[in-house]
Amino acid sequence: MTKRSRVHQSTPENERAILEAALTLAVTAGYEGTTMAEVARLSGLPTGSVYWHFNNKEQLFAELIEYCFGKWKEDHTGPTNRDLLRRSIAGSAGGSTDPENKAEAFWILALLFALEKRLADNAARKKYLDVRRQMFELMVQRVEPQIPGSVLAADPDFGRKMVVLGRALTDGFYIAASAGDDIDFMEFADLSASAVEALIARRAAMAEGEVEK
Amino acid sequence: MTKRSRVHQSTPENERAILEAALTLAVTAGYEGTTMAEVARLSGLPTGSVYWHFNNKEQLFAELIEYCFGKWKEDHTGPTNRDLLRRSIAGSAGGSTDPENKAEAFWILALLFALEKRLADNAARKKYLDVRRQMFELMVQRVEPQIPGSVLAADPDFGRKMVVLGRALTDGFYIAASAGDDIDFMEFADLSASAVEALIARRAAMAEGEVEK
DNA sequence: GTCTATAAATCGATAGAC
DNA sequence: GTCTATCGATTTATAGAC
Numbered sequence: 001m002t003k004r005s006r007v008h009q010s011t012p013e014n015e016r017a018i019l020e021a022a023l024t025l026a027v028t029a030g031y032e033g034t035t036m037a038e039v040a041r042l043s044g045l046p047t048g049s050v051y052w053h054f055n056n057k058e059q060l061f062a063e064l065i066e067y068c069f070g071k072w073k074e075d076h077t078g079p080t081n082r083d084l085l086r087r088s089i090a091g092s093a094g095g096s097t098d099p100e101n102k103a104e105a106f107w108i109l110a111l112l113f114a115l116e117k118r119l120a121d122n123a124a125r126k127k128y129l130d131v132r133r134q135m136f137e138l139m140v141q142r143v144e145p146q147i148p149g150s151v152l153a154a155d156p157d158f159g160r161k162m163v164v165l166g167r168a169l170t171d172g173f174y175i176a177a178s179a180g181d182d183i184d185f186m187e188f189a190d191l192s193a194s195a196v197e198a199l200i201a202r203r204a205a206m207a208e209g210e211v212e213k
Numbered sequence: 214m215t216k217r218s219r220v221h222q223s224t225p226e227n228e229r230a231i232l233e234a235a236l237t238l239a240v241t242a243g244y245e246g247t248t249m250a251e252v253a254r255l256s257g258l259p260t261g262s263v264y265w266h267f268n269n270k271e272q273l274f275a276e277l278i279e280y281c282f283g284k285w286k287e288d289h290t291g292p293t294n295r296d297l298l299r300r301s302i303a304g305s306a307g308g309s310t311d312p313e314n315k316a317e318a319f320w321i322l323a324l325l326f327a328l329e330k331r332l333a334d335n336a337a338r339k340k341y342l343d344v345r346r347q348m349f350e351l352m353v354q355r356v357e358p359q360i361p362g363s364v365l366a367a368d369p370d371f372g373r374k375m376v377v378l379g380r381a382l383t384d385g386f387y388i389a390a391s392a393g394d395d396i397d398f399m400e401f402a403d404l405s406a407s408a409v410e411a412l413i414a415r416r417a418a419m420a421e422g423e424v425e426k
Numbered sequence: 427g428t429c430t431a432t433a434a435a436t437c438g439a440t441a442g443a444c
Numbered sequence: 445g446t447c448t449a450t451c452g453a454t455t456t457a458t459a460g461a462c
Contacts, residue, residue, distance in 0.1 A: 014445090032245040033331040036438060046447045051439065053445095112328050114392035115321060118242040129392060164389070164396055165404060171388045172381030179327040179345060183377055191378060191412070198411035199404070227427090248455060259429045264457065266427095 015053050017043045019067050022060055027105045030112060031061060031124070061124035065110065069131045071103040073138070080142045085166045086193040092173040093185030108178050111171060139163045151200065154207040162196060228266050230256045232280050235273055240318045243325050244274060244332065274337035278326070281319035282344045286351070293355045298379045299406040305386040306398035320387055327384075352376045363420040364413065371416065375409060 021043035025034040036057055040047040054060040091104055113119060113128040143166070144152070144159035151158050169192045176183060234256035238247040249270055253260040267273040304317050326332065326341040356379070357365070357372035364371050382405045389396060 029331040030329050033329075035436085037436095047438090048440085048447055048449095049445075057438065108328060111388055112325070114388050115325055115328070116243045116246065117391065118246040132392060161401070161404060164394070164401060165408065168382055168385030168389055168401070168405075169378075170385070172383070172385030175324060175327050175384045175388075176377070176381055178330060179342060181345075181377070188374070188377060188381070191374060192381075194415070195378065195408040195412040198415050199408040202407070202411050249457080250455075260457085261429055261431095261459095262427075270456070 014043070014045060014049065018045065018050055018053055018060070019064055022064050023068070023102050023106060026061070026064065026109050027102050030109060031116075031119075036060075058123040062127040064106075065113075065124060065127045065131055068103045068106045068110075069134070072107075072135070076138065076142075080145065083193070084139075084142060084146075085169065085196060086189045088166065088170045089173045089189035089192055090186055092170060092177045108174050111174060136163060136167065139166070147200065148204045148207075150207040151203045155203070158203065162200070165196060165199075166192075227256075227258060227262065231258065231263055231266055231273070232277055235277050236281065236319070236322070239274070239277065239322050239325075243322075244329065244337070249273075271336040274335075275340040278323070278337060278340045278344055281322070282347070285319065285348070289351065289355070293358065296406070297352075297355060297359075298382065298409060299402045301379065301383045302386045302402035302405055303399055305383060305390045320383075321391060324384060324387060349376060349380065352379070360413065361417045361420075364416045367420040368416070375413070378409060378412075 018039060022034065022039045025038055025042060036050055037047055039060070040050045043050070050060070054063065110128050110131075113122075113125040114132070116125070119125040140160055140163050143163050147159050147162065155161075173185065173188065173192075177185065231252060235247065235252045238251055238255060249263055250260055252273070253263045256263070263273070267276065305320070323341055323345070326335075326338045327345070329338065332338040353373050353376050356376050360372050360375065368374075386398065386401060386405075390398065
């Protein structure tokens with residue numbers, strides 16, 4: 001309930017206002033669709049001020065990605081439970097419809113940076129790919145303890161593989177949500193988790209039942 | 214005046230050249246990143262001719278989606294085998310890197326339209342969402358015969374659910390390919406197929422183990 | 427049907443007063 | 445640091461000769 005206090009002055013008030021304005025617009029309008037003029041208007045500052053705080057549009061979005069990554073990390077701390085993948089996929093539904101959960105919805109926009117290779121030299125795309133790697137490593141640390149030791153002994157990379165699979169599923173359901181597919185995300189969160197669990201169980205049986213490959 | 218008629222002729226030469234040029238550019242540059250001037254240049258025609266054949270950019274992309282859907286359907290006819298999902302995911306690796314395989318690369322363009330909600334009123338996005346539904350139904354027809362009868366008896370929608378899951382995986386691995394994730398797509402194609410098979414096996418065991426319900 | 431030239435609008439970014 | 449005014453580049457789309 002109590003949000004983590006943001007007493008640090010690292011992000012001044014006006015910069016935060018600009019970032020929040022950019023986030024609100026970006027979630028519904030995307031990268032190209034968000035204009036600096038509109039960011040300025042929504043933040044209550046003139047365009048000149050926006051360019052004083054951020055060098056250009058690229059850098060604004062790069063810092064926006066960092067800003068949202070900070071929010072994501074807040075949501076992914078604390079004790080690990082077995083519902084990691086289930087909650088990730090279930091969250092994809094709300095991310096596209098719930099206007100309050102902007103940080104969640106932003107990852108749909110982030111996927112655009114992955115797809116738009118035209119932005120290869122774009123600072124924002126580079127930042128997203130960097131954050132994507134960091135998210136992956138954080139997820140590996142949370143998932144690996146849940147893999148049976150016998151499976152990891154037979155295949156030390158199995159935890160990483162499950163994270164790759166889980167990320168593909170999460171990204172895929174983000175797309176489904178964005179496309180407006182009429183599906184029950186809670187049900188598919190369960191189904192996906194079951195599929196991964198079945199895979200792990202199969203591997204565990206294999207690892208214990210067989211000495212050779 | 215007289216609009217072109219496709220009754221007697223299918224996609225005249227110059228229109229095809231324009232569509233192919235648009236596809237080549239769109240796959241790497243996206244919707245906004247593809248300019249009509251560049252489409253004209255690559256097709257070898259001036260911009261005026263492009264606008265004579267297609268009313269505007271929206272309609273050009275809408276017809277491009279239809280055009281690519283035709284290619285996709287050609288690749289998804291014939292006998293169904295068990296490797297449907299495996300091949301879809303394995304294809305995602307080449308789809309984003311091999312410029313020749315434009316029918317597969319089209320998937321990336323499609324994902325762009327799925328994600329860009331700003332284009333909600335865009336004719337091209339509407340066309341894509343329509344095509345997305347058609348693709349889904351075609352996949353259901355191919356997948357359902359592979360589901361054990363006992364599972365379908367217990368859950369008539371199980372085939373559709375597997376297609377939703379398969380589509381999420383395929384979309385997710387396309388993003389992984391676009392993001393440049395350093396993964397072995399062949400391995401994850403196998404792993405994904407295994408996960409789905411394990412899920413079906415688990416359901417089959419469940420369906421046969423219970424007589425009632 | 428093809429092509430050139432250009433209109434009309436938008437957007438990112440800057441200059442400079444305060 | 446804030447704000448106004450505006451530049452320069454880009455892009456969609458059209459007009460009109462051939």
